Amino acid sequence: MLSLPEVDSHLGASRLSRSALLALKLVVTALCFWYLAWKIDAAQFLLVVNTLNLWWTGLAVLTIMLQIPLVGLRWCKIIDALRADRAPVRHGPIIAITMIASFLLQVVPTLAVDTVRVVMLRRLGPGWREGLAGVIIDRMVSIVVLVAIGFVTLLLPSALTVNLEYRVPAIEMFGAVLAVALGGIFSAPYLASMLDQWPATRWVGKLSRATYYVLLGSGAGAAIAIIAVSGHLLTIVTIWILGHALGLEISVVDASILFTVMVAVMLVPVSISGWGIRELAVITLLAERGVPVEQSLLLSLSFGLVLVVAALPGALVWALWSPNRSQRVALTGESS
16 A cells, blocks of 8 residues: 555656646647648738638537537436436436536546546436446447548548548558457457456456447447437538638538548647647648648638637536536435
């Protein structure tokens, strides 16, 4: 057992590592935007900004806002499947937590946001094990559906990928990841029995069984998958709308490919919420279609800003809503 000085030392080292990682992300983001500032024509960029249609942009904000309750509903389905022998969780508080998480995701790492989700869910009643398993399964479902959409869209003809040098390797990589993910889900009971043999991996075996049950054994798997696909489709529609806001006649397939690149890059924890890296990826991809750098940059920046604006109501919910108070109200209603 660690002594108090040793605990303080470990906590200090943990804070130091987090600070160092944050500093590294800030440096990467700053370097990306320094490179972009050097590459674009500022006067031309301002002209492009003036062409941005605010009505289309507002519609993009409303569209992406619809995704947040869908994510909450997907999480509800997963939690209910994990606690099938108990009363279903109330949708309102889960959506409130999802709104708060969406806001926090704009400023803090995903791991920290998921920790907040688990803690807030615990205050609503479900145990921390169910909360942790639910958050992990929810995150895995989102990523697997993203990979599936990316794999399918890369197979479709698009002006963005027709001459792309890395199209075939990207298809192979997405296909391999998708095959491993689906293979792992279907073979989860067999993998779990192997993982149970070692104490260090036993928790992975329990998580594998829970994932298999939620997605294939509970009857909720189809609904969870449909909700996940619908949420990602809303993001694709948002990108398509933003393209039209800038006068870019991009197809739905083009928007799907941009979605895959944007979101996949944002999942890589090397910059602040993907800023900078995402812009470089979009500029590189749209260059294949001859889109000016300034227009590509504004498209990516607009997408990031739309996500921020759509998540702002979560700050208000965070300030005014309490999971503890919500749970007390629910218990009072049940007793009366």
